[in-house]
Amino acid sequence: xxxxxxxxxxxxxxxxxxxxxxxxxxxxxxxxxxxxxxxxxxxxxxxxxxxxxxxxxxxxxxxxxxxxxxxxxxxxxxxxxxxxxxxxxxxxxxxxxxxxxxxxxxxxxxxxxxxxxxxxxxxxxxxxxxxxxxxxxxxxxxxxxxxxxxxxxxxxxxxxxxxxxxxxxxxxxxxxxxxxxxxxxxxxxxxxxxxxxxxxxxxxxxxxxxxxxxxxxxxxxxxxxxxxxxxxxxxxxxxxxxxxxxxxxxxxxxxxxxxxxxxxxxxxxxxxxxxxxxxxxxxxxxxxxxx
Numbered sequence: 286x287x288x289x290x291x292x293x294x295x296x297x298x299x300x301x302x303x304x305x306x307x308x309x310x311x312x313x314x315x316x317x318x319x320x321x322x323x324x325x326x327x328x329x330x331x332x333x334x335x336x337x338x339x340x341x342x343x344x345x346x347x348x349x350x351x352x353x354x355x356x357x358x359x360x361x362x363x364x365x366x367x368x369x370x371x372x373x374x375x376x377x378x379x380x381x382x383x384x385x386x387x388x389x390x391x392x393x394x395x396x397x398x399x400x401x402x403x404x405x406x407x408x409x410x411x412x413x414x415x416x417x418x419x420x421x422x423x424x425x426x427x428x429x430x431x432x433x434x435x436x437x438x439x440x441x442x443x444x445x446x447x448x449x450x451x452x453x454x455x456x457x458x459x460x461x462x463x464x465x466x467x468x469x470x471x472x473x474x475x476x477x478x479x480x481x482x483x484x485x486x487x488x489x490x491x492x493x494x495x496x497x498x499x500x501x502x503x504x505x506x507x508x509x510x511x512x513x514x515x516x517x518x519x520x521x522x523x524x525x526x527x528x529x530x531x532x533x534x535x536x537x538x539x540x541x542x543x544x545x546x547x548x549x550x551x552x553x554x555x556x557x558x559x560x561x562x563x564x565x566x567x568x569x570x571x572x573x574x575x576x
Contacts, residue, residue: 320540333537341530343452344523350448351520357419357446357458358513364412364420365465365506371402371409372499375474379492382481396481403474407432410441410466420462422446429462430471437471450519457512464505470498 313322324331381387382395410420410430417425422442429441441462447455477491 318540318542319538321538330537334534337530337534337537341527341534344527344530347450347523348520348527350450351516351523354448354450354456354458354516356414358509358516360412360414361419361460361509362506362513364409365460365502365509368406368409368465368502369499369506371405372495372502375399375402375477376492376495376499379477379488379495382486383488392481392486396478399474399478399481403437403471403478404432406466406471406474407437410439410462419459420465422459422462430466436475437468439466439468439471441466450516451523454519456516456519460505460509464501467498470502473498 321327321330378395378399382392387395407430411428412419418428419425420441421427421429422444423446424442424444425446427440427442429439431438431440439462443461443463445457445461446459448458450456473491473495477488477495480486480488480491
């Protein structure tokens, strides 16, 4: 086959253009840090990237759900602690009221303090986080306890407020209000107030009943603590999943900067050599030889 000057020039230019393309690709990878910038660059990497990114987004959503759970549980624990302090004070006052040396005015003062503690328990039961009641099940927009001149009324819902923390796994965020701030609890505290106005008090049975309600309260608080421990374990697992998801996504899409830079320098050297060789072959013409 006869090789002409035009064939040599065309092949040389085609290879130089390919070299430019390779250099441009390396430059783009160095600039973006990514192996591809559009799906057509490598459909396999693009498809895997969509799957890995979906998995990462899912894990990040679960982390946001965990934050919501922490918010609910931390506030629930703080409220329960405040409620427990009120219970302890009520019990102390009941023991104090049983002393025969108390005058009528002393018992009235104790009754007034217990009334104030009852109102404090109402406010604890109506604790809100971000405008939502945390002790009313799924009815987060309705106060579970109301108080007026006629007394305290409990209208709490027991449906659990569930939050998804992993695929197919839900964790209850709220404590059971029926075990914490029941109608029986407020009725018992009301009976204690009325009993203190009697000359012949009998607080023993009420104290026993009150202690039973406090025990129920403490059991629900322990249940919240157990769920909090599980939440911390779930957080650790999801953190590991996030690290792995980011690692897989990075391995699929991110370039090895050192390798790409080395390849770019090598390609640049090859390109310069091709330009020099092409110039030495293409430039001479018949006129050059006739001089």
